[in-house]
Amino acid sequence: MKQVRAMDTVEQSQLFHSMLRIRRIEEALARKYAEQEMRCPIHLCVGQEAIAVGVCAALNQTDLVFSNHRAHGHYLAKGGGLAELVAEVYGRETGCCGGRGGSMHLIDLSVGFMGSTPIVGGTVPLAVGAAWAATLKRNRQVTVSFFGDGCFEEGVVHESLNFAALHKIPVVFVCENNDFSVYTRRTERQPDRPMFEIAQAHGVEAATGNGNDVEEVFNIATTAIDKARCGLGPQFLEFRTYRWREHCGPNFDDDLRYRLPLEIEAGLNACPIAHYRSKLTKANGLSGLDIDRYELEIQAEIEVAFNFALSSRRPGIEDANRKVYA
Numbered sequence: 001m002k003q004v005r006a007m008d009t010v011e012q013s014q015l016f017h018s019m020l021r022i023r024r025i026e027e028a029l030a031r032k033y034a035e036q037e038m039r040c041p042i043h044l045c046v047g048q049e050a051i052a053v054g055v056c057a058a059l060n061q062t063d064l065v066f067s068n069h070r071a072h073g074h075y076l077a078k079g080g081g082l083a084e085l086v087a088e089v090y091g092r093e094t095g096c097c098g099g100r101g102g103s104m105h106l107i108d109l110s111v112g113f114m115g116s117t118p119i120v121g122g123t124v125p126l127a128v129g130a131a132w133a134a135t136l137k138r139n140r141q142v143t144v145s146f147f148g149d150g151c152f153e154e155g156v157v158h159e160s161l162n163f164a165a166l167h168k169i170p171v172v173f174v175c176e177n178n179d180f181s182v183y184t185r186r187t188e189r190q191p192d193r194p195m196f197e198i199a200q201a202h203g204v205e206a207a208t209g210n211g212n213d214v215e216e217v218f219n220i221a222t223t224a225i226d227k228a229r230c231g232l233g234p235q236f237l238e239f240r241t242y243r244w245r246e247h248c249g250p251n252f253d254d255d256l257r258y259r260l261p262l263e264i265e266a267g268l269n270a271c272p273i274a275h276y277r278s279k280l281t282k283a284n285g286l287s288g289l290d291i292d293r294y295e296l297e298i299q300a301e302i303e304v305a306f307n308f309a310l311s312s313r314r315p316g317i318e319d320a321n322r323k324v325y326a
């Protein structure tokens with residue numbers, strides 16, 4: 001088994017860059033959303049970037065990821081194409097799903113991003129199935145299933161945990177616990193017990209961590225992924241985090257009062273990017289100049305992606321029968 005080792009400054013900068021890139025892309029999508037050219041709902045992961053980045057950095061290129069409605073970060077962290085993401089959100093035929101899926105249906109098989117769907121819990125058994133195939137093929141591939149705390153209330157998640165434990169399937173379940181399912185707090189939806197203990201009760205090894213600390217996520221994920229790869233069975237990881245913006249849409253919804261002002265303030269103060277920037281700059285692993293360069297590079301990349309998307313054609317009526325089974 002691999003030992004978790006201290007990261008060097010290049011690896012740390014990559015984690016930082018990857019989180020910053022996801023943040024800036026989502027902010028750009030949010031800014032343009034009001035123009036009404038994106039005709040699909042968007043669920044932004046602003047504030048939650050560290051989990052996608054930390055987990056995907058611990059995977060091999062050939063490993064697989066399944067995701068949910070809040071998919072942009074998972075898709076980009078696994079290496080999904082940015083221009084194809086933006087084109088998909090704009091409903092263009094150059095999008096990663098041919099412009100038919102929108103924000104919640106992303107896919108890039110070339111990098112092992114197997115797909116996202118908005119049906120809460122829908123991709124969890126698919127991840128178990130893909131990972132089971134890897135067991136049968138003995139190819140040492142690991143599959144990650146990302147989902148939220150609300151998803152943990154779906155029966156299929158528990159069937160998936162049970163089945164994965166029984167067959168020692170190399171799947172890593174990653175629960176992004178932002179404490180809310182739409183507007184409802186977890187204490188109003190679940191009894192007062194940690195979710196990871198329920199996973200353990202299914203016979204699945206489990207761990208928890210701070211989902212706003214990208215290196216902590218990376219270290220915990222590295223251990224779990226390695227255990228799954230070595231045949232020690234499925235792993236369950238619960239990471240605490242905070243969703244900054246409204247459940248669905250580009251805005252902040254603090255005015256709705258389902259979250260307390262103090263809680264929102266604490267959530268914003270726990271910004272995974274600001275904390276990591278301050279940690280790396282204090283340790284001289286990252287300079288102000290590096291950060292400025294990253295910002296400019298990312299800005300340029302985003303402009304290219306938006307231009308690509310907006311200059312692509314929309315699927316026409318003549319395409320309606322393409323890319324369907326029957």
Ligand SMILES: Cc1ncc(C[n+]2csc(CCOP(=O)(O)OP(=O)(O)O)c2C)c(N)n1
Pocket residue numbers: 069070118119120121147148149150151152178180181182243247
């Ligand atoms: C089976 C199903 N039930 C309900 C919904 C409506 N719905 C969409 S997202 C969501 C909340 C999911 O919360 P969570 O899994 O914690 O993810 P988060 O949105 O917090 O990232 C709900 C209830 C759905 N899409 N699918």
